[in-house]
Amino acid sequence: MTHKHLFSRALSANPDRLHFAAHSHHLWPDASFDGQVKAWEDAARLADLKWGRIMGPVLEEAQSHIARELKLPDSTTIAFSPNTHDFLVRIFSAIPKRPVRVLATDGEFHSFRRQMARWVEAGEAELVNAPADELVAKAESGGFDLIFASQVLFNSGAIIGELERLAAQAKPEGPWVVVDGYHGFMAIETDLSAIADRIFYVSGGYKYAMAGEGVCFLHAPPGFAPRPVVTGWYAAFEDLALPPGAVGYAQDGGRFLGSTFDASGLYRFNAVRRMLDAEGITTASVSAHVVKLQRQFVEANGLPGFELLNPLGDGAHARFLAYRGPSAPSLHAALEARNVIIDVRGDVLRIGFGIYQDAQDVDQLADILREI
Known part of the structure; x- marks a missing residue:
């Protein structure tokens, strides 16, 4: 082939x-070029009204592609951002205690390592690193607020194959489990259906999704991190039960949305996924x-x-x-x-x-x- x-x-x-x-x-x-052009054409044709299309059918199509790929039971648990670092910061902000006790593999990507080192330096976090093959056992020993692990390690290609055991540690009150799927999404077959209610999963379009930068996503399990402290106005939600002046949040994955963004990555991603479906790939x-x-x-x-x-x-x-x-x-x-x-x-x-x-x-x- x-x-x-x-x-x-x-x-x-x-x-x-x-x-x-x-x-x-x-x-x-080539399909991504067609998607990029479509983003431009929609902006030219709709101008200000383009956001109704972007936050409606364009975003919903992208959610459905991801949910089908990962076997997620509900596509509305998915939020989008220009990069996965945004999601790390928002998840971390939602943890109500300081310092946050963090467990991670010793092979995480530079973005995570740098941010975590700065949080440790600032007294915001305490970090324990473990080899990939010891991570699950270390998580089961307890004492952590956040467990972060790549599905496939970026430097060695090692695969964390015990996601269900890892997910078993997750609870809404903590710890939270975050799986960085950037080297797993559309690279290895991934079925999250049994653990979608317990883990966060982040990835994006830059690598195997073939859609380029600017189209990263987060699957956020219901009931976990309902009110991130770091938030954008796209996450707003009119909750009539809130007192006047309170900050409302969407009840689905939209609670992790930020603010105005370049939507062309969503168009490229959708175009690529349609191409793959048409080709039977x-x-x-x-x-x-x-x-x-x-x-x-x-x-x-x-x-x-x-x-x-x-x-x-x-x-x-x-x-x-x-x-x-x-x-x-x-x-x-x-x-x-x-x-x-x-x-x-x-x-x-x-x-x-x-x-x-x-x-x-x-x-x-x-x-x-x-x-x-």
Whole structure:
């Protein structure tokens, strides 16, 4: 299965590039261009009245796509924001005690690590880090207000496979469990139906959703964090039971909305999801294609002397291969000089795969690595 024809604009824009960073800035399919144009056309046609369309059918369609992908029982639990950091800040603000006792893996993304370090520095939080394979047991020992874990770790590709055990710790009064699904959403099949009433789940369009930046989302379980302290006027709700002057909130996921935003990401996301449906492309079929390419690359032994941190097995796998070696930075630079795009995190090279690649691309990458 190859679908290069769906990415004709991105591929033709830089025809000599070999792009193996689908886990980072995934190439945009042609459908996303159509979605971007539609956003502009609606703004030109409707002007001020565009918000009725955006906050109505456009947002509702995006919610329905996400709910179907994650097997969520109720699409209205989903809110949108330009980035997932917004949601972290709002969730944290809703916890009524200080310092907040936080448990996280030792492999969370820079955004979380930086913000948490600053909260610790300011006396707002106390942080305990645990290896991914020890996180659940540590959570079960108790004593935390917030448990934060990536579904797939961004640096190593390790997968947290015990979400149900983790979710079992969650209660409306605390602790709250937040799963960062940015490397899981539309990368591995994810069924949250059994735990949707207990966990927060955040992700976005930049990677495997193929829709670019500006379209991140949060699934917020009912009854958890009903009144975030950090809030925007889009989260307003006319609750007649409130005393005059009180701050009201939507009762669904809308309680986590912020303020005015660029809605073009929603249009792109919807257009991409419609394209996938029309082509019969699912997360499972993309994963099968990706694993085939990954096996081909591993068997080609393109990186001798490097340690593969996430070996291929029979179960779910990250959309990238993570290789550790001391020459990772220099090798990354040498590849970039030849217009071969992967990425590097310290001494770890990440090679990402997607549906705009085929076996010939993998052979070419392996040949270039052997030449270097």
